[in-house]
Amino acid sequence: MSRRQPPRDEEEVVRELRAEAALSREEATLYLRLLREGRVPSSQRESAKGLLEKGMAIISGDGESVIPVHPRLGIANGYRTWREAMVREINQRRMRVDRLILELIPLYEAATEKNRGAEAAEQ
Secondary structure (H helix, E strand, C coil), X not given: CCCCCCCCCHHHHHHHHHHHHCCCHHHHHHHHHHHHHCCEEHHHCCXXXXXXXXXXXXXXXXXXXXXXXXXXXXXXXXXXXXXXXXXXXXXXXXXXXXXXXXXXXXXXXXXXXXXXXXXXXXX
């Protein structure tokens, strides 16, 4: 037995898909359309590119349609894709920060050494 609930306001669902699944407005709207209609022609593959990359849609076996992935898997795939991108960005930022630290240490050490020399000369 299917648990069918009346859908919420579409704009509310689009907003939530954008916020929680990191979809653009167009991707969220297309994903809802795919879920409602079950497929769109492969001629719309370009507009579905983001959903395909996020694992929220696939190309049908005959190559003639874009079809949705079940929301349980599709949204989880979208989240995983977002999470991996965030982890990559965090790691890249850490490397940039480490490089900046290494660049700034000599400045700090030179100033500290200069100040020590000035203090020793005063005594």
